[in-house]
Amino acid sequence: LQRDAKGQYLFDLLCHHLNLLEKDYFGIRFVDPDKQRHWLEFTKSVVKQMRAQPPFTMCFRVKFYPTDPAALKEEITRYLVFLQIKRDLYHGRLLCKTSDAALLAAYILQAEIGDYDPGKHPEGYSSKFQFFPKHSEKLERKIAEIHKSELSGQTPATSELNFLRKAQTLETYGVDPHPCKDVSGNAAFLAFTPFGFVVLQGNKRVHFIKWNEVTKMKFEGKTFYLYVSQKEEKKIVLTYFAPTPEACKHLWKCGIENQAFYKLEKSSQVRTVSSSNLFFKGSRFRYSGRVAKEVMESSAKIKREPPEIHRAGLVPSRSCPSITHGPRLSSVPRTRRRAVHISIMEGLESLRDSAHSTPVRSASHGDAFVGPGRGGRAESSERVAVIADESYSPADSVLPTPVAEHSLELMLLSRQANGAPCSIEEEKESEAGTPAAEAEVGELRALCPGAGGLGPAQAQQVNKFVLSVLRLLLVTVGLLFVLLLLLIVLTESDLDTAFFRDIRQTPEFEQFHYQYFCPLRRWFACKLRAVVSLLIDT
Numbered sequence: 001l002q003r004d005a006k007g008q009y010l011f012d013l014l015c016h017h018l019n020l021l022e023k024d025y026f027g028i029r030f031v032d033p034d035k036q037r038h039w040l041e042f043t044k045s046v047v048k049q050m051r052a053q054p055p056f057t058m059c060f061r062v063k064f065y066p067t068d069p070a071a072l073k074e075e076i077t078r079y080l081v082f083l084q085i086k087r088d089l090y091h092g093r094l095l096c097k098t099s100d101a102a103l104l105a106a107y108i109l110q111a112e113i114g115d116y117d118p119g120k121h122p123e124g125y126s127s128k129f130q131f132f133p134k135h136s137e138k139l140e141r142k143i144a145e146i147h148k149s150e151l152s153g154q155t156p157a158t159s160e161l162n163f164l165r166k167a168q169t170l171e172t173y174g175v176d177p178h179p180c181k182d183v184s185g186n187a188a189f190l191a192f193t194p195f196g197f198v199v200l201q202g203n204k205r206v207h208f209i210k211w212n213e214v215t216k217m218k219f220e221g222k223t224f225y226l227y228v229s230q231k232e233e234k235k236i237v238l239t240y241f242a243p244t245p246e247a248c249k250h251l252w253k254c255g256i257e258n259q260a261f262y263k264l265e266k267s268s269q270v271r272t273v274s275s276s277n278l279f280f281k282g283s284r285f286r287y288s289g290r291v292a293k294e295v296m297e298s299s300a301k302i303k304r305e306p307p308e309i310h311r312a313g314l315v316p317s318r319s320c321p322s323i324t325h326g327p328r329l330s331s332v333p334r335t336r337r338r339a340v341h342i343s344i345m346e347g348l349e350s351l352r353d354s355a356h357s358t359p360v361r362s363a364s365h366g367d368a369f370v371g372p373g374r375g376g377r378a379e380s381s382e383r384v385a386v387i388a389d390e391s392y393s394p395a396d397s398v399l400p401t402p403v404a405e406h407s408l409e410l411m412l413l414s415r416q417a418n419g420a421p422c423s424i425e426e427e428k429e430s431e432a433g434t435p436a437a438e439a440e441v442g443e444l445r446a447l448c449p450g451a452g453g454l455g456p457a458q459a460q461q462v463n464k465f466v467l468s469v470l471r472l473l474l475v476t477v478g479l480l481f482v483l484l485l486l487l488i489v490l491t492e493s494d495l496d497t498a499f500f501r502d503i504r505q506t507p508e509f510e511q512f513h514y515q516y517f518c519p520l521r522r523w524f525a526c527k528l529r530a531v532v533s534l535l536i537d538t
Contacts, residue, residue: 001046008042014060019307022077024295027063030056036246039063039254043288064261065174067194067292069164073299075157076307082111082160085167088175092133092394095172102139104166105131106146111159112311116148156311171205177394178251180224180240189394190224190240190251192258194292197226199238204384207238211263218275219252221245226255249275253285260287267291491517 001010007028015023028040032051040058041049050056062084069085072078086108088094089101096104108131113121126144127135151159167173175198177189182201189200197214199207209228215235216227222245226238242248256273264270272286290298489495490503491513503509 003047007040022299025064028058029061030058073302096170102142105143107159107163109147110151111156115152217255219248222248257287264291
């Protein structure tokens with residue numbers, strides 16, 4: 001990448017590489033040195049958004065979940081969304097009843113290993129695969145039973161489509177959780193879905209607010225405010241506290257983008273939003289991209305031969321393989337993908353006995369997230385819906401994500417890009433040396449030579465403070481300049497409007513004019529003549 005390359009250039013390059021046309025649902029995510037996640041902004045330089053030294057590690061992700069994933073036009077898009085939702089299931093973001101969990105896992109098996117074959121699949125074969133943060137023998141037997149008896153003959157595309165249709169009906173479909181605390185100090189997860197704003201607390205969904213009811217979002221420091229206007233002119237303000245100011249700003253930007261994408265009819269209706277009512281304070285942000293309705297209209301016009309999809313096989317105990325497109329992805333070694341899965345499993349093992357282990361069971365399924373035309377099950381945001389037997393604690397919210405790679409991995413990447421195969425010893429060394437990572441739908445590594453970092457977090461805070469002070473000074477100077485122009489017009493111009501005449505006739509203005517302004521004008525004229533004479537003599 002060139003130093004001034006915009007995020008849009010990198011994203012378009014990636015989508016062309018994947019042969020993806022319905023690209024508006026996706027984005028590129030990266031993590032800064034403080035473990036704060038960000039979405040790459042397409043209108044800004046890639047290098048300037050990074051706070052780490054190159055090479056940069058980024059991840060290809062679903063950013064806006066389709067309202068109806070089964071209605072996507074192309075199979076390649078459905079496959080990428082399938083990989084994302086499968087990852088959500090693996091990290092405990094997508095909660096469901098045991099029966100639904102078994103069906104989803106069976107769909108994954110059918111899509112990635114095909115029909116049940118007694119010669120290839122011995123007793124207990126489903127236990128070799130990891131679909132959820134936690135497994136039980138009963139659940140594994142149920143998965144194998146469904147795979148054997150109910151899904152035989154389904155093609156990978158059909159199984160993936162059925163998987164999407166089932167996942168869409170679940171209460172936590174499309175949830176990208178942001179850990180926060182409420183005003184009482186209780187832990188909660190905030191999320192933005194295709195249908196509205198959601199708050200998950202304990203094992204319950206305590207708030208569900210449709211997008212047309214959200215009137216405003218803003219943040220101040222670590223505090224996030226959501227302004228809601230409901231029926232009968234009922235107005236409420238929800239207040240939550242993020243772990244850091246950076247996390248709160250990320251939450252606010254995600255909310256602005258999701259509301260614009262799902263709520264607006266046209267991208268021309270998008271406006272720049274400020275986090276504060278004062279011009280010189282806070283952050284300003286504008287969503288850049290098409291809205292959901294425009295994306296659907298554009299997808300309907302796609303007319304081309306369906307691109308070939310090279311599906312990745314299911315690796316035992318790793319249910320989140322990356323998409324492969326044959327030789328076109330030769331620059332991304334499989335060793336890296338397997339190392340990511342191994343490190344994630346190590347992270348989950350360390351969390352097994354903690355409160356972060358997420359169940360796959362659900363006590364209630366009747367109050368799911370619904371959009372317009374899907375029934376009236378979510379009419380009241382005050383009704384509390386039980387989403388699981390235990391607390392909602394997605395493992396991905398606590399697992400670390402790397403921002404730097406080992407030199408060995410870079411060597412392997414270079415060799416793969418040049419067509420040189422990696423030896424088994426190198427693969428083992430690479431897997432053993434990989435830090436804990438976030439298993440994304442697909443991994444993108446951008447090498448930007450000569451790109452320097454932006455400094456530590458403290459320097460970033462100082463820069464923000466200096467910028468705020470400069471804004472204040474700019475506004476103050478501007479106001480003084482406007483007042484000076486008005487004063488000159490009042491004292492020197494011949495305008496005889498009623499407004500100016502009334503001001504000139506006041507005793508205060510006459511006193512100011514004769515005692516201060518006239519002497520100051522004579523002094524300034526004298527100094528100006530002296531300077532001009534000096535310049536002429538010189």
